[in-house]
Amino acid sequence: MSKSRTPSIKMVAERAGVSVATVSNVLNGKPTVSADFARRVNDAVRELGYVVDLGASRLRSRKTQLVGVVVPDLTNPMFASFVSTLEHLARLDDYDLVVVSARNDAEEEADRLRKIRAWRPAGLIVIPCDGAFAERLPTGFFAPVVLADRIPDAAGFDLIAVDNGPAAGAIAAHLDGQGYRDCMVVGSSLSISNVRERWEGVRAAVKRMHVEMLEIGIDDANGAQRLEERLRRRPLPGALFSLDHGTTLLTYRTMAEIGLSVPEDLAFASFDDMEWMQLVAPGITAVRQPIEEMAEQAWALLLRRMTGSAGKPVTRRLRCAVEIRGSTPRSPLEEAGNVKLGGKKWKLQDEPYSPE
Amino acid sequence: MSKSRTPSIKMVAERAGVSVATVSNVLNGKPTVSADFARRVNDAVRELGYVVDLGASRLRSRKTQLVGVVVPDLTNPMFASFVSTLEHLARLDDYDLVVVSARNDAEEEADRLRKIRAWRPAGLIVIPCDGAFAERLPTGFFAPVVLADRIPDAAGFDLIAVDNGPAAGAIAAHLDGQGYRDCMVVGSSLSISNVRERWEGVRAAVKRMHVEMLEIGIDDANGAQRLEERLRRRPLPGALFSLDHGTTLLTYRTMAEIGLSVPEDLAFASFDDMEWMQLVAPGITAVRQPIEEMAEQAWALLLRRMTGSAGKPVTRRLRCAVEIRGSTPRSPLEEAGNVKLGGKKWKLQDEPYSPE
DNA sequence: AGCTTACAATAAAACGTTTCACCAGAGTTT
DNA sequence: AAACTCTGGTGAAACGTTTTATTGTAAGCT
Numbered sequence: 001m002s003k004s005r006t007p008s009i010k011m012v013a014e015r016a017g018v019s020v021a022t023v024s025n026v027l028n029g030k031p032t033v034s035a036d037f038a039r040r041v042n043d044a045v046r047e048l049g050y051v052v053d054l055g056a057s058r059l060r061s062r063k064t065q066l067v068g069v070v071v072p073d074l075t076n077p078m079f080a081s082f083v084s085t086l087e088h089l090a091r092l093d094d095y096d097l098v099v100v101s102a103r104n105d106a107e108e109e110a111d112r113l114r115k116i117r118a119w120r121p122a123g124l125i126v127i128p129c130d131g132a133f134a135e136r137l138p139t140g141f142f143a144p145v146v147l148a149d150r151i152p153d154a155a156g157f158d159l160i161a162v163d164n165g166p167a168a169g170a171i172a173a174h175l176d177g178q179g180y181r182d183c184m185v186v187g188s189s190l191s192i193s194n195v196r197e198r199w200e201g202v203r204a205a206v207k208r209m210h211v212e213m214l215e216i217g218i219d220d221a222n223g224a225q226r227l228e229e230r231l232r233r234r235p236l237p238g239a240l241f242s243l244d245h246g247t248t249l250l251t252y253r254t255m256a257e258i259g260l261s262v263p264e265d266l267a268f269a270s271f272d273d274m275e276w277m278q279l280v281a282p283g284i285t286a287v288r289q290p291i292e293e294m295a296e297q298a299w300a301l302l303l304r305r306m307t308g309s310a311g312k313p314v315t316r317r318l319r320c321a322v323e324i325r326g327s328t329p330r331s332p333l334e335e336a337g338n339v340k341l342g343g344k345k346w347k348l349q350d351e352p353y354s355p356e
Numbered sequence: 357m358s359k360s361r362t363p364s365i366k367m368v369a370e371r372a373g374v375s376v377a378t379v380s381n382v383l384n385g386k387p388t389v390s391a392d393f394a395r396r397v398n399d400a401v402r403e404l405g406y407v408v409d410l411g412a413s414r415l416r417s418r419k420t421q422l423v424g425v426v427v428p429d430l431t432n433p434m435f436a437s438f439v440s441t442l443e444h445l446a447r448l449d450d451y452d453l454v455v456v457s458a459r460n461d462a463e464e465e466a467d468r469l470r471k472i473r474a475w476r477p478a479g480l481i482v483i484p485c486d487g488a489f490a491e492r493l494p495t496g497f498f499a500p501v502v503l504a505d506r507i508p509d510a511a512g513f514d515l516i517a518v519d520n521g522p523a524a525g526a527i528a529a530h531l532d533g534q535g536y537r538d539c540m541v542v543g544s545s546l547s548i549s550n551v552r553e554r555w556e557g558v559r560a561a562v563k564r565m566h567v568e569m570l571e572i573g574i575d576d577a578n579g580a581q582r583l584e585e586r587l588r589r590r591p592l593p594g595a596l597f598s599l600d601h602g603t604t605l606l607t608y609r610t611m612a613e614i615g616l617s618v619p620e621d622l623a624f625a626s627f628d629d630m631e632w633m634q635l636v637a638p639g640i641t642a643v644r645q646p647i648e649e650m651a652e653q654a655w656a657l658l659l660r661r662m663t664g665s666a667g668k669p670v671t672r673r674l675r676c677a678v679e680i681r682g683s684t685p686r687s688p689l690e691e692a693g694n695v696k697l698g699g700k701k702w703k704l705q706d707e708p709y710s711p712e
Numbered sequence: 713a714g715c716t717t718a719c720a721a722t723a724a725a726a727c728g729t730t731t732c733a734c735c736a737g738a739g740t741t742t
Numbered sequence: 743a744a745a746c747t748c749t750g751g752t753g754a755a756a757c758g759t760t761t762t763a764t765t766g767t768a769a770g771c772t
Contacts, residue, residue, distance in 0.1 A: 020760095055475075062727070080430050119411075140404055280635055280637070281636070390749090413728080416757050
């Protein structure tokens with residue numbers, strides 16, 4: 001019976017007995033409309049449950065309060081938190097977000113980027129799958145892009161990341177200082193820039209300790225098997241340092257399956273601090289990243305770019321905190337207790353950061 | 357110098373020396389266009405990096421391959437996983453997704469729903485904040501809605517959820533069978549339907565064991581304090597059963613802080629199985645929800661509705677698996693070992709489910 | 713009273729697409 | 743050869759908005 005179609009501005013105008021232009025003016029808060037007419041329009045809007053059609057509105061006004069967000073994997077708690085913060089901030093500034101995940105696949109990322117372009121976003125925030133991101137950015141795309149967390153091979157992008165090198169170095173120095181003589185460093189892939197930076201940070205920081213690197217890939221059964229083989233071989237390294245969340249999960253589980261216990265058989269530390277790392281006994285020494293602040297900085301930067309601020313690409317490094325816990329006690333089976341070294345607040349480094 | 361404006365279909369037409377209608381026909385795979393013209397158009401498209409404007413396309417064609425997704429909290433791994441699966445499925449069917457989170461706030465959910473409406477989605481998948489969802493659904497909204505995970509107070513919606521009652525009951529029966537005489541059940545709030553169903557499932561399943569319920573709210577410092585007080589009071593309950601993810605995290609941490617150990621001081625079980633629950637020692641007995649399948653079912657159902665299938669609202673319950681681990685051994689300090697009761701695959705219940 | 717100003721409201725154009733009706737020309741049937 | 747039917751292509755209308763230019767009316771000046 002009833003015209004079951006979502007109401008348009010025309011229906012509102014009809015019902016209020018005014019022109020569509022007037023309705024539009026009321027809805028957009030133009031001051032040139034009388035109180036009486038405004039009331040009539042608002043009544044009609046309420047009665048019909050009218051909501052503007054964003055597509056049409058955007059098309060005509062050419063003002064697109066919309067930004068695209070691309071992350072490698074939504075199920076990674078780090079990225080989920082990143083997106084969630086971003087969403088909140090965007091809302092405060094009255095922007096909409098289109099979020100997509102690339103499922104850790106470069107090709108899918110390229111595909112998603114092309115698709116997101118169809119939305120005509122005013123800007124983009126991307127955590128790229130790998131360094132070759134620049135090649136995947138579609139041609140003919142003129143909106144500002146802010147990269148986060150991972151560094152692209154090509155220069156020319158705004159970037160917000162953490163001080164991977166120094167933070168990983170701090171863990172390495174800690175292990176070194178606790179008296180460990182050799183440390184195995186495990187990470188998904190050195191082709192991911194922050195893993196690479198962390199590994200380099202480790203190498204730069206160690207004094208006496210011997211370090212070796214093991215790449216196990218991302219979702220790679222083969223890599224998992226290599227890890228297990230190494231953990232079964234003797235002698236074991238004195239300490240294990242895992243460079244990213246996925247790797248930590250895999251490593252910790254593998255150790256448990258094999259029957260290795262932390263810290264009796266080997267010490268263990270992780271880049272990326274997750275909630276459960278305080279729940280296991282002993283707690284796991286970890287680098288905590290200021291993920292919310294990363295989102296805040298990324299948003300602030302993109303907002304500046306979208307509102308016309310030109311200028312050279314900016315790189316910002318945020319400082320990580322190190323949480324020392326029971327998984328890395330003094331080396332020769334001597335109990336060191338739960339020294340809390342963290343607690344200092346995040347702080348933006350003012351100096352430009354140069355990893356080399 | 358160069359017209360730095362994102363290319364439109366008109367520019368493509370010009371460049372290819374054809375009409376815009378022809379470009380549109382080529383892009384939409386209409387068969388009535390000669391190979392020669394198609395090539396010219398495709399060349400122009402590639403050279404300009406043209407991508408269709410979704411807003412305009414949708415506006416004209418009125419075919420909106422778009423669905424909105426609303427979840428209470430993106431940082432909850434369950435929901436993140438739900439969204440991620442959904443995103444994948446949508447892509448396969450060539451739909452776009454607009455995802456928003458309500459941050460556990462009913463008012464914000466209402467706001468987000470209104471906003472999402474402006475996108476003119478063809479359908480909605482919602483995990484509602486609470487039972488009063490129906491009141492927040494904007495008027496004049498005619499797209500199909502599929503609810504997931506939580507049951508609304510009002511009838512009339514399609515719903516995909518898990519068998520909260522029986523699953524929680526299975527845990528309760530297990531504790532009962534292990535010889536515990538009293539069990540404290542902790543949950544965020546009985547106003548959330550699945551928490552309520554789980555609690556009712558517990559009460560229905562216990563035979564000899566005495567159970568008491570403690571609500572601690574969601575992000576409620578007051579509730580956390582009540583929990584701590586209870587855990588310091590003696591006598592302790594023999595077992596603790598936590599009914600949702602957030603509560604489990606809080607409870608487990610609180611126990612550790614107070615110095616209570618599982619299972620020596622009390623047994624512990626959780627609804628919602630998280631990765632770390634296998635990593636702590638002993639592992640935590642938990643109900644594992646088929647979250648991916650929930651997403652699959654929700655998507656399949658919505659797709660059917662969007663393609664015109666009418667009919668009465670459907671309710672589906674998916675079966676959970678129970679993972680028995682070391683945190684719930686035989687009662688009087690007797691080691692029960694790590695019996696693995698799970699492993700059966702998820703299975704859709706064919707019978708309509710009635711909680712009463 | 714005339715003549716300008718100021719204001720409130722509107723008609724119509726425009727945004728980038730898709731779709732519909734139409735057209736020219738070539739082939740096919742009488 | 744006239745009358746059809748295809749075939750591949752196009753101009754123009756339409757989608758739901760916002761914006762610009764225009765109109766009509768009332769008030770403020772001489």
